[in-house]
Amino acid sequence: MKLAAVVRLGVATCAALASWSCASNNLLTRSWADPGTAGHHYEKLVVVGVTADATTRRNYEAAFVEELKVRSVPCTPSSGVAPHTPLDLAAMNEEIRRAGADAVLVTRLMDQKMVNAYYPPDRPALGPPVAYHGGWHGYYRLGFATPSAGAQAAQAARDTSFRLEACLFDTRNDNLLWSALTQTTLGRSDASAAEVRALVATLVVDMERYGLVPRLPTPPR
Numbered sequence: 001m002k003l004a005a006v007v008r009l010g011v012a013t014c015a016a017l018a019s020w021s022c023a024s025n026n027l028l029t030r031s032w033a034d035p036g037t038a039g040h041h042y043e044k045l046v047v048v049g050v051t052a053d054a055t056t057r058r059n060y061e062a063a064f065v066e067e068l069k070v071r072s073v074p075c076t077p078s079s080g081v082a083p084h085t086p087l088d089l090a091a092m093n094e095e096i097r098r099a100g101a102d103a104v105l106v107t108r109l110m111d112q113k114m115v116n117a118y119y120p121p122d123r124p125a126l127g128p129p130v131a132y133h134g135g136w137h138g139y140y141r142l143g144f145a146t147p148s149a150g151a152q153a154a155q156a157a158r159d160t161s162f163r164l165e166a167c168l169f170d171t172r173n174d175n176l177l178w179s180a181l182t183q184t185t186l187g188r189s190d191a192s193a194a195e196v197r198a199l200v201a202t203l204v205v206d207m208e209r210y211g212l213v214p215r216l217p218t219p220p221r
Contacts, residue, residue, distance in 0.1 A: 108143025
């Protein structure tokens with residue numbers, strides 16, 4: 001992997017990962033997977049939540065660990081080996097190597113807006129995620145580069161729509177394996193553990209659909 005410099009802190013992603021509403025407002029709006037990886041189960045993952053809030057990051061990553069555990073996929077939370085943010089990416093790469101992980105899962109804020117309000121786009125429309133093929137560390141930096149002016153306006157609204165994107169990268173060659181975009185509308189600032197798990201389950205089920213992780217075992221009759 002290429003090593004990257006320590007990145008600047010941002011506040012918008014912290015607000016997004018800290019705030020989810022009920023599972024019924026959790027929508028998977030887009031997903032993509034490299035056709036060459038179909039049916040290839042990744043055996044050990046490291047999960048990274050791009051947020052400056054330590055508690056939010058820890059809870060989010062723990063939910064992924066639990067969701068993958070029931071599928072017999074070992075998963076290491078980045079907060080367990082590198083508690084401070086932003087990550088020292090060179091040190092984190094060494095921890096990934098030491099853990100023997102074959103993939104890294106990174107989640108960041110794409111944008112947020114007031115519900116039922118006009119929100120002019122500040123970036124081109126999303127297309128195939130070809131821009132993310134530089135490896136997980138470049139994608140991690142991108143998560144902290146989200147503009148904060150729009151985020152501050154959205155936070156003042158009672159109802160806010162958030163878009164979060166998760167991407168899975170191969171640790172051997174930095175290739176992008178899978179990405180998914182979720183949209184959540186919420187009217188309060190704090191999310192319960194169950195709501196965090198609902199979002200994580202939505203993402204893991206989509207990974208399962210592409211054959212990147214095993215399906216849930218069938219319960220005995």
